[in-house]
Amino acid sequence: MKKLSARRRHPLAALVVLLFALAATGGLYAAFAPAGEAKADPEKSSQSLAIEEGKKLYAVGCSSCHGAGGQGSSDGPSLVGVGAAAVDFQVGTGRMPAQQPGAQVPKKKKIYSQDQINQLAAYVASLGSGPAQPAKHQYDPSGADVAKGGQLFRTNCAQCHNFTGEGGALTHGKSAPNLDNVEPKHIYEAMQTGPQNMPHFPDTVLSVKDKKDIVAYVHTVNSDKSETPGGFKLGGLGPVVEGLFAWIFGLGALIAVAVWVAARTAKAKKS
Amino acid sequence: MSSQNGSNGSHENVSEPDENLPTGLGENGDVVRADDPFADPGLPPHEHRIQDVDERAAKRSERTVALLFTVSMLATVGFIASYVIFPIGKIVYVWPIGHVSALNLALGCTLGVALFCIGAGAVHWARTLMSDHELVDERHAIEATPETREKVMADFRQGAKESALGRRKLIRNSMFGALTLVPLSGVVLLRDLGPLPKTKLEHTIWRKGKVLVNTNTQQPLRPEDISVGSLTFAQPEGLEEKSDNFQQEIAKAALMLVRLNPSDIKDKKELDWSHEGIVAYSKICTHVGCPVSLYEQQTHHVLCPCHQSTFDLSDGARVIFGPAGHPLPQLNISVNKDGFLEAQGDFAEPVGPAYWERSA
Numbered sequence: 001m002k003k004l005s006a007r008r009r010h011p012l013a014a015l016v017v018l019l020f021a022l023a024a025t026g027g028l029y030a031a032f033a034p035a036g037e038a039k040a041d042p043e044k045s046s047q048s049l050a051i052e053e054g055k056k057l058y059a060v061g062c063s064s065c066h067g068a069g070g071q072g073s074s075d076g077p078s079l080v081g082v083g084a085a086a087v088d089f090q091v092g093t094g095r096m097p098a099q100q101p102g103a104q105v106p107k108k109k110k111i112y113s114q115d116q117i118n119q120l121a122a123y124v125a126s127l128g129s130g131p132a133q134p135a136k137h138q139y140d141p142s143g144a145d146v147a148k149g150g151q152l153f154r155t156n157c158a159q160c161h162n163f164t165g166e167g168g169a170l171t172h173g174k175s176a177p178n179l180d181n182v183e184p185k186h187i188y189e190a191m192q193t194g195p196q197n198m199p200h201f202p203d204t205v206l207s208v209k210d211k212k213d214i215v216a217y218v219h220t221v222n223s224d225k226s227e228t229p230g231g232f233k234l235g236g237l238g239p240v241v242e243g244l245f246a247w248i249f250g251l252g253a254l255i256a257v258a259v260w261v262a263a264r265t266a267k268a269k270k271s
Numbered sequence: 272m273s274s275q276n277g278s279n280g281s282h283e284n285v286s287e288p289d290e291n292l293p294t295g296l297g298e299n300g301d302v303v304r305a306d307d308p309f310a311d312p313g314l315p316p317h318e319h320r321i322q323d324v325d326e327r328a329a330k331r332s333e334r335t336v337a338l339l340f341t342v343s344m345l346a347t348v349g350f351i352a353s354y355v356i357f358p359i360g361k362i363v364y365v366w367p368i369g370h371v372s373a374l375n376l377a378l379g380c381t382l383g384v385a386l387f388c389i390g391a392g393a394v395h396w397a398r399t400l401m402s403d404h405e406l407v408d409e410r411h412a413i414e415a416t417p418e419t420r421e422k423v424m425a426d427f428r429q430g431a432k433e434s435a436l437g438r439r440k441l442i443r444n445s446m447f448g449a450l451t452l453v454p455l456s457g458v459v460l461l462r463d464l465g466p467l468p469k470t471k472l473e474h475t476i477w478r479k480g481k482v483l484v485n486t487n488t489q490q491p492l493r494p495e496d497i498s499v500g501s502l503t504f505a506q507p508e509g510l511e512e513k514s515d516n517f518q519q520e521i522a523k524a525a526l527m528l529v530r531l532n533p534s535d536i537k538d539k540k541e542l543d544w545s546h547e548g549i550v551a552y553s554k555i556c557t558h559v560g561c562p563v564s565l566y567e568q569q570t571h572h573v574l575c576p577c578h579q580s581t582f583d584l585s586d587g588a589r590v591i592f593g594p595a596g597h598p599l600p601q602l603n604i605s606v607n608k609d610g611f612l613e614a615q616g617d618f619a620e621p622v623g624p625a626y627w628e629r630s631a
Contacts (some may be wrong), residue, residue, distance in 0.1 A: 155486055155504060159564045159576060170565060171574050171581055171592070197567040199502035199529070204495070206487055227362045229372035231379070265398050267318040268325070 047122065054123030057116055061097050070127045075101065082193065083130020084121035089189035091117045093182075103173035104196055131192045138208055139188035141216035149217030152210050156201060164236040165222040170197065180222045184215045314405055322399045332399040339392030346385035353377035472629075473621045475523040477602060482508040483526065483551065483612040491611040492528070497549050500568040503528040505551070507614070523622050525554040526602060527564050528612075531571060531585055538587030544603040546612065551602040552588055553622040556580055558595040560623045573599070596625050 007013060059068070065076030072078030076098075079087075090096040094110040112120065121133060154163055162168050165179035174197055179187065191211050194200025201211070220226065222236070234241045322329040357374035364370050415423075436443050482491045486504040497503050505526040510517060533548045541550060552573075556563040561577035571585040580593030588599035600622050603615035621629055 152487060156502070159562065168576070170567060171570075171572055171579075174567065176565075194500050194568055197569050199566050199568040200498070200500055202496070202498050202501055204493075205485060205497065205501060205503045210487055225370060227370045227372075228368075229362065229375060231371050231375060232368045261394050261398075265320050265403070268321045268323065 050119045050122040051126050053116075054119035054121070057112070057120050058123050061112075062120070065098070070124060079124050079127060081128035081130045082124065084125040084133045085131040085189045086193040086195065087121040087124045088117055088133045089186050089193060089195055091120060092189075093186055095195070104175065107177060131189075134185060134188050134192065136185075139184045139212060139215050141184055141212065141219045144209075144212045144216035146213070146216050146220050148210075149213030149215070150221075152206070153214050153217050156206065157214065160198075162237065164233075165218045166236045178222075179218050181224060182218070184219065187215045187218055188212075314407065317404055320399065320403065323403075329400060332395065336392045336396045336400070339388045339395065343385045343388035343392070346381045346388065350378060350381035350385060353381060472623075472626065475617055475622060476507055476510065476520050477524055477614045477617045478507075479614060479616045480607070481614045482607065483528070483604065483614065484508050484510075486525075493610055494547050494549055494606055494612060497528055497530045499530045499532060499548070501530065502564070502566045502568070504554070504564070505612075523555065525562070526551050527554045527566070527573075529566060529568075529571070529584060535571070535585050537585055538589075541587045541601060544601050544615075546604050546606055549604065549612070550584065551604045551612075551614075552582075552584065553600045553602070553618060555599075555623040556595060557590075557597040557599060557622075558593070558624055563599070 058066075058070070062076075062079075065073060066079050067073045067076075070079040072080075087096075091112050092110055092114070094108040095105045097111070098105045099108070110117075118133075125132065153161075153165070157165075160168055160170065160176035161179055162176075167176050167178035169175050176198070188211055190198060191201045191206065191214065203211075206214075234245055322332050353374065357377055359372070359374055361373040362370050363373045363376070365376065368376075431437060483505040484490065484507065485492050485496070486506050491508065492503065492505060505528050506521055507524050510520055510524070528549060528551050530547075530549045531545075533542060533545070536542045536545065536548070536550070544550070554562050554564055556575040556577065558575065558578055558580050561575050563573055563575040563580070563582070565574040565576060566572075566584070567574070571583060572591070573582045573584055573588070575581070575593065575595065578594050580595035581591050582588040582595070582599050583591050588601065590596070590598060597620070600618040600620050602618055604612055605615050607613045
């Protein structure tokens with residue numbers, strides 16, 4: 001103790017005391033400060049970073065049609081309030097950025113990575129509130145009621161998409177696309193946001209569970225692994241195709257057999 | 272005709288091929304004009320088949336036929352074996368058919384082969400080994416011989432005389448009366464085909480105060496449930512799916528609900544019958560009654576999948592394309608004191624396709 005008090009007038013004593021005090025304050029803060037708040041800081045900044053990055057991507061890829069601030073123009077609708085789910089669907093299925101104007105923007109190879117899509121979605125969501133990207137437990141088809149999904153699909157979706165989701169024609173060059181091998185997330189988002197001319201089905205009309213059942217139904221009846229116990233499903237398009245197949249190939253085979261039955265047999269040389 | 276092609280002089284001595292059909296070749300191989308152009312050419316001379324003259328070829332045919340019948344037997348055995356072996360739920364991938372039931376595929380293929388091989392064997396047998404001499408079997412005259420006709424007429428006259436049908440007119444006339452009336456009993460029974468429809472076609476079970484129920488959730492609908500650009504299907508409250516008349520009633524009462532911006536609604540009656548832009552239309556096409564709900568939310572057009580009738584929901588569901596004769600009937604809706612959407616009455620006109628007594 002004597003040693004310590006003897007050096008209390010040392011020129012560096014103030015510095016040492018200051019260091020001790022700082023360490024004690026920091027230690028106390030670390031011990032008592034709420035843990036969540038300490039964590040939230042980097043997340044918040046990553047969110048605003050995503051919006052910043054998304055804004056840059058938007059300026060390059062989207063603003064020529066949808067306007068510099070997402071307000072829309074004569075070439076593209078306003079994106080205020082469409083929500084992150086709409087961006088994830090449109091860009092994630094390659095529909096946006098559109099190649100050319102027309103009756104309907106078709107699905108094509110997607111050109112943005114999922115990280116970039118998330119950044120774009122974050123930016124567009126910051127323009128106005130809309131449906132957020134669904135979580136995996138909302139759209140994951142495992143464990144859903146496929147039969148109920150089939151009933152809901154036939155009531156709400158089959159009129160345009162055909163009863164097994166094979167798609168169909170609409171007016172003036174528009175069409176309801178085939179749903180084979182569409183990702184569950186994108187089917188969910190399409191129901192949520194109603195892309196292009198498709199009406200949307202808000203949770204008040206078609207609950208989250210109902211949507212999940214529908215996703216499960218579409219995946220059961222219309223994918224590479226769909227089972228058709230009855231045999232060749234001929235595209236799943238219904239009686240017109242089946243009738244056409246029977247008329248062309250069934251009758252064709254019968255005619256071929258009839259020709260064979262009535263054909264001249266090989267004759268021996270005239271003797 | 273070659274003479275029309277300008278070379279008139281060169282064909283004068285040649286018989287005109289279009290006028291008479293040649294019946295055969297003359298001595299020098301020239302075409303000879305027939306005296307009777309429609310003469311019966313008769314049967315062509317019989318030609319022997321290879322199998323008729325070559326016993327080895329006949330043996331080959333015999334073995335082929337036997338092989339086909341044997342394949343059929345094996346396929347039948349395969350049919351029974353696959354019925355025993357494959358479980359019902361087993362799915363196998365077969366290119367290009369896809370993931371199909373192994374049992375169904377095996378049963379179909381083996382039965383098909385079994386039946387086809389019997390037929391094919393029989394045809395091959397008949398074509399190569401059975402006699403192929405063509406026979407002529409002349410038709411007999413349709414008319415009976417004069418003796419037979421004379422006998423029949425005599426029998427008839429004797430019968431008419433013995434029964435006294437011509438003389439006893441009371442019996443004859445009362446018999447005609449009885450025979451005429453008997454079929455009427457069958458006609459009367461047709462009335463039992465069902466009750467007369469009366470005005471059933473003109474009404475649905477929608478009534479003033481009936482709440483609109485969401486078809487998906489079976490919950491009553493509130494205006495705030497329905498957003499612009501969405502599509503909702505609704506049915507009247509109290510219509511149970513298990514009840515006896517469910518199919519009959521839902522077939523007429525099914526509704527589709529969409530929300531438009533009130534400023535987009537061009538038809539005044541449609542605006543009056545809407546609630547905050549929510550309009551309720553019959554889901555039954557006015558052409559032949561298909562469910563019409565292919566709704567395009569940007570154009571507000573509804574397309575019928577059967578015959579492409581297109582209705583403009585922003586203009587009183589006016590028909591803008593296709594064979595439908597009437598706009599879709601609109602249901603007048605409002606909101607009740609609990610905040611649920613309710614009907615203000617039945618449809619003002621019959622839903623569904625036109626029929627001859629339709630007044631509207």
